[in-house]
Amino acid sequence: MQELRLLRPTVRAVVALGAFGWQAxxxxxxxxxxxxxxxxxxxxxxxxxxxxxxxGRGGLDLFGCFHVSQRNTFTGRLTPAMLxxxxxxxxxxxxxx
Numbered sequence: 001m002q003e004l005r006l007l008r009p010t011v012r013a014v015v016a017l018g019a020f021g022w023q024a025x026x027x028x029x030x031x032x033x034x035x036x037x038x039x040x041x042x043x044x045x046x047x048x049x050x051x052x053x054x055x056g057r058g059g060l061d062l063f064g065c066f067h068v069s070q071r072n073t074f075t076g077r078l079t080p081a082m083l084x085x086x087x088x089x090x091x092x093x094x095x096x097x
Contacts, residue, residue, distance in 0.1 A: 004032035008053075012060050013094040015086060018067030019043040025062065034060060045078070046086060048093075061093045 016022040022043035047064035065086040066078040
């Protein structure tokens with residue numbers, strides 16, 4: 001948690017890997033000072049949720065990505081192109097604010 005608080009002034013994008021990571025990230029972001037909409041957004045590969053800073057500054061975008069486990073990569077549920085797309089979109093979002 002302390003890491004998120006320290007990164008708060010500069011972090012602009014977060015990529016959560018898998019539904020478990022997504023569910024763990026949402027309360028961590030709230031505790032670190034971002035506002036999460038209610039109801040909480042559901043995980044999906046390629047999901048993008050803008051979050052405002054609780055104090056009105058320092059918003060970020062949360063991105064969902066299937067986890068890079070062998071189960072997902074060997075079965076084709078997550079392809080290299082899909083991973084590149086999410087990471088590229090997150091990188092572009094991080095540099096635009």
